[in-house]
Amino acid sequence: MTIKLENVGIAVRDIEAAIAFFVDLGFELVGRDTIAGEWADTAVGLDGNHAKIAVLTTPDGHGQIELFEYLHPDAIETDPTLPNEIGMHRVAFSVDDIDAALDIASRHGCYPLRGVATYRDIYKLTYLRGPSGILVMVAEDLTKNRGPAE
Structure with missing residues (x-):
């Protein structure tokens, strides 16, 4: 079996601000969409999943990030992650x-x-x-x- 890292997903409260930040750092916006429907509910595990998404690639073309701004269900605000917390941070x-x-x-x-x-x-x-x-x-x-x- 081969495995390849596709992207890192990041939920954000303002997708336009996040896109602007990463584009200014040199990323290239390669696609954006609004997703919803049964397939999105199944894939993500959220009923009524509806989100704006954007995919950006690093200038060297080897890495990607996918940004999500949830429209439904409502995004849940949390305290910013600390460097020593368990999980992706x-x-x-x-x-x-x-x-x-x-x-x-x-x-x-x-x-x-x-x-x-x-x-x-x-x-x-x-x-x-x-x-x-x-x-x-x-x-x-x-x-x-x-x-x-x-």
């Missing part, structure tokens, strides 16, 4: 320039939880709160910009 992206990524995020009101850290002179990284309070990790590989003598 963040989506992570490598970037060529973390400062540029954080500048883009700040234009959407999204800021690091505490600051930017450097891990063993290999990565600069941070967690930030993205649209709808989702945790987004961005990391810059510091080894990619080093010359052979470093």
